[in-house]
Amino acid sequence: MIIYRAKNYQDMSRKAANIISAQIIMKPDCVLGLATGSSPVGTYQQLIEWYKKGDLDFSHVTSINLDEYKGLGPDNCQSYRYFMNTNLFDHVNIDKNRTFVPNGLEMDSEKACSDYNQIIAREGGIDLQLLGLGHNGHIGFNEPGAAFEKETHCIDLTESTIEANKRFFASEEDVPKQAYTMGIKSIMQARKILVIISGESKADILKEILYGPITPAIPASILQLHNDVTIVADEAALSKLP
């Protein structure tokens, strides 16, 4: 495991974008595993900037996202597909047909998940998986207690997540109650993993996943067992490390 120290969020984003750019330059038809959330927004902005300068070409890249809310389609501004379109795909020359996000509109969970597993296998697996880290150690939607051996599956959102998401929807009934997520097994099968972590609020959990026991209670602790993990964290997130 390699840990890169960044000064702040912006520096973390630049370093992460550099690693992703290197991947694209070394293997133009690579498969990138991508994430949503606040952590990767700056990384995507940096990649867009370099694309606009002519330094990056996404035309042969395939992307496979970690997760999606069940019930939300691409036009819903809370969907992860919408997030990816607006934060990255709409601004670079990636072929949208080569960008994959679990199908939130497929209400048959088993089908949605097995279709997604087939896509990952058909594309030859993920070359570089980008991850953010949840405050409780979750990765994707794999919350504490998640089994390590799962591929894409449907999860029930916790009460606290539903409560927190309420403000983004017209009414509580509209808030998604479930999501599709790659499982820990899918994530661990990626050939390389890049985790980006920013802010003091993640300092405790970062220390825990690096130095604590490997346990489903802290899903990201499994990353200790992967043989090619790069962490890019800012000083605030690294502040609790020995």
Ligand code: F6R
């Ligand atoms: C996003 C995802 C989540 C986030 C995590 C961190 O696709 O799967 O696991 O990476 O919740 O979120 P932020 O970056 O908003 O702190």
